[in-house]
Amino acid sequence: MTDDRTGQRAADLLPEELTTGSADPRAQAEAILADSDEREEDPGAAPDSFLERRRSDETVYPDNYPR
Numbered sequence: 001m002t003d004d005r006t007g008q009r010a011a012d013l014l015p016e017e018l019t020t021g022s023a024d025p026r027a028q029a030e031a032i033l034a035d036s037d038e039r040e041e042d043p044g045a046a047p048d049s050f051l052e053r054r055r056s057d058e059t060v061y062p063d064n065y066p067r
Helices: 003-011 015-020 025-041
Strands: none
Touching: 003 025
16 A cells, blocks of 8 residues: 555545544555455455446346336
8 A cells, every 4th residue: 555545545534534533544545445444455355245246248237117
């Protein structure tokens, strides 16, 4: 993980992260990015997460949507 990437993530906290505050935004950013990287490399890494990948031709349309 690069310092630039971590610094940018720490500087651009999400609104809910800003609301709750953080004693150490840089450490928070490192933890968030490490978790994100792990999930990207191994989608099954998080026990309660599910990553679904579909192509656009596999999209499910609502009943009232013209095809």
